[in-house]
Amino acid sequence: MGMNGFLCTVSPARRRHLEEDPDLVHDLASEDVPGLLRLEATWDALDLLLSNRGEDDLLGDVILARHGRPIGTPGTYGKAMILTPERVRAVAEALMRLPAGLVRDRYKSLARAKPPAHGGFGENEDNEDEDVEELSRRLKQVTELFVTAAKAGHGMLAMVV
Numbered sequence: 818m819g820m821n822g823f824l825c826t827v828s829p830a831r832r833r834h835l836e837e838d839p840d841l842v843h844d845l846a847s848e849d850v851p852g853l854l855r856l857e858a859t860w861d862a863l864d865l866l867l868s869n870r871g872e873d874d875l876l877g878d879v880i881l882a883r884h885g886r887p888i889g890t891p892g893t894y895g896k897a898m899i900l901t902p903e904r905v906r907a908v909a910e911a912l913m914r915l916p917a918g919l920v921r922d923r924y925k926s927l928a929r930a931k932p933p934a935h936g937g938f939g940e941n942e943d944n945e946d947e948d949v950e951e952l953s954r955r956l957k958q959v960t961e962l963f964v965t966a967a968k969a970g971h972g973m974l975a976m977v978v
Contacts, residue, residue, distance in 0.1 A: 820893045820935055820977050822860025822880060824962055826852030827899055827972035835888055835899070835974075842889035842897045846978045852971070854962050856880070858936030859955045860977060865930050866923045866952065867915075875911050878904060879959060882975035894977035902970045909967035912960040920953045 825845050827835070831852075835841055845853060856863065864870055864880040871877035878884050878900055885898030900908070916922070927939020927948075934940075938948050966973055 819858055820860070821846075821858060822856035822863075822977045823975070824854045824856065824880075824959065825850065825974045826962065826966040826969070827974050828852075828969070832899070832972060839889040842974065842976060843892065843978065845974070846976065852962070852966070854958055856955060856959070859938070859952055861935035862927055862938035862948075862952055863955060863959065865927060865934055866920060866956075869926075875907060878908050878975075879912065879963070880975060881977070882973060885973075885975065888974070889976075892976055892978045897974055897976035900973045900975070902967070902972050905963060905971065905973045906967040908973075909960075909963040912963055915956075915960075920956060921949050924949055924952075 823846055825831075860880050864877075867873065867879050868877040871881070871883050874884075881894075882898035882900045884904060885900040887896035888899055889897050924939065924945060927934050928942075930939065937944075938952065963973065
């Protein structure tokens with residue numbers, strides 16, 4: 818079974834529920850809740866393209882919320898992390914400034930990644946157009962989710978299961 822990434826907006830009410838019962842974090846991955854975005858296997862490739870696995874301090878929070886507060890029991894890739902509404906706003910602004918062709922421009926870097934991107938992205942040149950299309954679509958969804966959360970004053974939960 819592969820690792821799958823998730824992002825979920827965190828309203829004040831959802832944050833209270835998660836703080837009261839941190840194990841609810843893992844229930845989010847199996848339910849259809851408003852504000853949930855399933856990244857599936859694209860999470861690692863997106864993290865590489867956006868931040869080179871956290872080298873960019875701000876964009877390193879987009880997929881893995883590295884500067885967030887840990888919550889719940891560890892999953893496949895550590896604990897889920899929650900970003901504050903202020904950090905979500907900063908990340909949303911950074912995402913909105915990204916150039917339109919970022920995925921295509923940085924795609925070749927996936928082939929050089931050590932370890933390779935989870936999900937096989939960048940490993941086969943024959944899949945480049947298909948991969949770029951899928952990753953671009955996911956990045957657009959991620960950007961929309963962060964912008965929506967920022968406008969609502971919500972936090973963001975990130976996890977990999």
